[in-house]
Amino acid sequence: MARLTTLHDAVSELVHDGDTVALEGFTHLIPVAAGHEIIRQRRRDLTLVRMTPDIVYDQLIGAGCARKLIFSWGGNPGVGSLHRFRDAVQHAWPEPLELEEHSHAGMANRYVAGASGLPFAVLRGYIGTDLPKVTTTIAPITCPFTGERLTAVPALNPDVTIVHAQRADRRGNVQLWGLLGVQKEAVLAARRAIVTVEEIVDELTPMPGAIVLPSWAITAVAEVPGGAHPSYAQGFSERDNDYYAAWDGIGRDRDAFIVWLDQHVRTGRDA
Incomplete structure (x- = not known):
């Protein structure tokens, strides 16, 4: 059953060096704050899994957290390439990066197989x-x-799946709605699951098109308002398009990236 905790404690306990870690969310509800907490805690040798890895994976790769990436398409949506990703592949900086590339359908089906207990x-x-x-x-x-x-x-069975959602109740049931990806399948396929939420409430209010991840499928829930920024959380925040545009210049240059990482992530002050 899910327990309510802090993001720091959830990552400290549940994300280990060498783990296979999926941070899922499609355009919307991307668990960026959780990615930054993984960077702050200096996790290493991770196999990162994600459909459409975007800038939070660029940041994790540039910070030296990743050994391998299992993915389908990668880029800065609406802007261009992921330059820390490219630097790792082309120049092994800061670490060599192994790639395992699939189609979107292949990744989605791998999660479904994992969630279904199929090989x-x-x-x-x-x-x-x-x-x-x-x-x-x-x-x-x-x-x-x-x-x-x-x-x-x-099948994909991550050691840890991390997603962001709009709300959870105090029993650890999680509700999310809007533009969804494979969050449900990725959580059900995982050995452990962390969910960050905009708010914790006494009772979940029904929402059109919402899904509920039951408490028994989740290990830890942490209240992290704004935890999807710069992506958006429907009903709570808008997409920060300026952030994505600015990331192109930051990500292109190693020194600029290191300064940004020190100022906005490693200090504990999220960007």
Whole structure:
């Protein structure tokens, strides 16, 4: 059952060096504050997992937290490339970065398999692409019923999944709504789960289109208002487009990045 705690204590207890860690959220409800707490606690050798890794993964990679990235598409949405990501791949700075690339559908199906207790998922999406040539976790499979040639991908079961949501009740049930990604599947697939929320309330109020992550699926809940910034949390905050634009210049330069990291993350004062 989920327990209410602080973000510092949740990361300290549940995120370990060498873990496979998924921070999920799609455009909306991205758990940026949790990523910064991982940086502050200087976790190392992490395998980072995410559909569409954006600037918080650029920051984690640049801070030396990551050994490997399992992903589908990576970039600064609406702006361009992730320059700390690029520097790690091209120049091994600050650490070499191993890549495992999938399609969006492949990543989503891997989480679903993990959440379902299955060893792998099967889909058509990789047929005719070059990804199977460079990604060892994509394998051909023949349907035993029709003989159709398909593709299998292994289940994803992160050691820790971290998501951000709008609210939780005092029993640790979490409610989120708006533009959703694979948060539910990523939480259910994980061995441990941390959720940061905008607010903790006595009772969850029904919302159109909302989903509820039950307390039994979550390890820890931390109240972190603004924990998705610069992404947005529907009903609580707007997307900070200026932040994404400014990140391009900061991320391009190693020295500028280190100054930003020291001033805005390592001091405990989130950007």
